[in-house]
Amino acid sequence: MTGQPHAAVVVGGGLAGAAAALVLAERGVVTRLVRSGPGATALSWGSLDVAGASPDPVGLPWRDPVRSHPLSPGERLAYLLNARRAHPYGALFPERDAGRAVRAVKEATAALDAWLRPAGAGLEGSLDESRLLAxxxxxxxxxxxxxVEAAAGDLGRAAGVVLGDVPGLSGFSAPAVARALGAELAALGVPCPPIRVVRLELPEGLQSLAARPARLAAALDDPAATAELARSVRGQAAEGRTLLLPPILGLSRTHSVCRALCEQAGGPVAELLGAPPWSPAGLRLDRALGAALERAGVEVRTARASGLRGELGRIAQVELEGEAALEADAVVLATGRFVGGGLSERDDAVVESLAGLPVFDDRGRRLDGRPGRGQLRRRYADPQPLFGAGVRTDGRLRPLGPDQHPLWSNLVAAGEILGGFDPALQRTGLGVALLSGVRAGEEAAHLAGEALR
Ligand SMILES: Cc1cc2nc3c(=O)[nH]c(=O)nc-3n(C[C@H](O)[C@H](O)[C@H](O)COP(=O)(O)OP(=O)(O)OC[C@H]3O[C@@H](n4cnc5c(N)ncnc54)[C@H](O)[C@@H]3O)c2cc1C
Incomplete structure (x- = not known):
């Protein structure tokens, strides 16, 4: 076996799987990524929450409960490490060392930004200060x-806000956003900057696309259309104002579109974060990660992994539906939860879809084998055990079997399939995907090496 390159298979192509695969490739491991389709990453709204605050009692607080000053994200991360033991950050930083966690966040976010930039995307932010993004x-x-396209829209820094109204844009009303913003900032105890609404003229030929925002965003990738839109925002962001626009600024060259608009507007221009039913931010992230995987030489297959095969507690192959199995020295499980497909309900019972691993809620109760709807509570505000469900791991991110030991010695897990948190309430979704994805890539690289010794 010596002399053969190590080989890893990553199952799942959201942020967690992509990050793991990119780290593996950077370490010289021959890496194949299998994904059945886009997951929750492709639906995300434009923030990458490492320790975002949330009004929910299980979420992280925006202000210090005693002294009432706003907490920095770094302070919220330290609080999370100590107060929420079941959260996946507990497995990543078992010694609860906030300094180490902060360094890991800096390294992982810088790596993600470098992976995304060549595809016209990018990441901005820090753990020093919160951004208030509408x-x-x-x-x-x-x-x-x-x-990057949303990060400049920090309401905490804007001397004034100009909201761009796009006539006929499906599901968007700038005057309604302006009214809601006043109330939201008041609830946070933050002074509301003066807000003005301006009507933007879409380039002729694109006006008929206003009812289909995804098509409109794709059409604005055309530099001529961008230049025309830029002319209609001239001077709107001068004198410390921030121009906020709905999320329509291109799909594949958003960074350039934003730069062109900033130049004409005379100051910061940002997109509002998305919300159901549609947000292009996740789609852009998904595409930019795909481009990074291609550049790194990771072979990406669109296929469904259907099982793991091996002996003596080591996986040797990942089985695929309708295709030949893939040989693997190490495997990363990054299949997400119900949106991604990592968890599902079969024969009226919750299951971990690929390896039949035990599934736990955030209080450590076994959920697999029980009906999913039995775990749903009637009121939205009630704790929802099902939404915090996932696998548990040891300190090397290896999923635990029923006997509390790793089921497979060369399988590591990353992203939302790790249980113990509800991404909607605890606002750490893409943060967990990135940090655990990077760590899983590092662990899998070691495990692939160990296989050949
Ligand atoms: C609507 C929405 C908006 C969100 N917005 C934000 C936000 O703005 N900021 C934030 O921080 N978080 C946000 N989140 C949470 C965040 O998107 C997720 O926590 C994160 O994307 C999970 O990433 P992941 O890689 O673990 O899983 P996913 O992105 O779900 O990826 C799972 C992957 O596994 C693949 N897969 C599953 N099973 C198999 C199989 N058997 N074989 C092959 N492939 C398989 C899927 O096809 C998919 O590619 C949002 C979530 C949702 C649903």
Whole structure:
């Protein structure tokens, strides 16, 4: 066996799987990534929450409960490490060392930014100060990191806000956003900057696309269309104002579109974060990760992994539906939860879809084998055990079997399939995907090497 390159298979192509695969490839491991389709990453709204604040009691607080000053994301991360033991950050930083966690966040976010930049995307932010970012409904999210196109829209820094109204744009009303923003900022105890609404003229030929925002965003990738839109925002962001636009600024060269608009507007131009039913931010992230995987030489297959085969507690092959199995010295499980497909319900019972691993809720109760709907509570505000469900791991991110030992010695897990948190309430979704993806890539590289010794 000596002399053969190590080989790893990553199952799942959201942020967690892509990050793991990129780290593996950087370490010289021959890496194949199998994904059945886009997952929750491709639906995300434009922030990358490492330790975002949330009004929910299980979420992280925006202000210090005693002294009432706003907490920095770094302080929220330290609080999370100590107060929420079941959260996946507990497995990543078992010694609860906030300094080490902060360094890991800096390294992982810098790596992600470098992976995304060549594809016209990128990440901005820090753990030093929160950003108050509005979404297309006017709700304010207390964020730390965000995709470049949204990051400049920090309401905490703007001397004034100009909201761009696009006539006929499906599901968007700038006057309604302006009203909601006032109420949201008041609830956060933050002074509301003066807000003005301006009507933007879409380039002729694109006006008929206003009812289909995804098509409109794709059409704005055309530099001629961008230049025309830029002329209609001239001077709007001068004198310390920030121009906020709905998320329509291109699909594949958003960074350039934003730069062109900033130049004409005379100051920061940012997109509002997305909200259901549609947000292009996740789609852009998904595409940019795909481009990074291609550049890194990772072979990406669109296929469904159907099982793991091996002996003596080591996986040797990942079985695929309708295709030949893939040989593997190490495997990364990054299949997400119900949106991605990592968890599902079969014969009226919750299951981990690929390896039949035990599934736990955030209180450590076994959920697999029980009906999913039995875990749903009637009221939205009630704790929802099903939404925090996932696998548990040892300190090397190896999923535990029923006997609390790793089921497979060369399988590591990353992303939302790790249980113990509800990404909607605890606002750490893409943060967990990135940090655990990077760590899983490092662990899998070691495990692949160990296989050949
Ligand atoms: C609507 C929405 C908006 C969100 N917005 C934000 C946000 O703005 N900021 C934030 O921080 N978080 C956000 N989140 C949470 C965040 O998107 C997720 O926590 C994160 O994307 C999970 O990443 P992942 O890689 O673990 O899983 P996913 O992105 O779900 O990827 C799972 C992958 O596994 C693949 N897969 C599953 N099973 C198999 C199989 N058997 N064989 C092959 N492939 C398989 C899927 O096809 C998919 O490619 C949002 C979530 C949702 C649903």
């Amino acid at each position: 979404n297309v409904r006017g709700a304010v999210r207390v964020s730390d990191f965000a995709m």
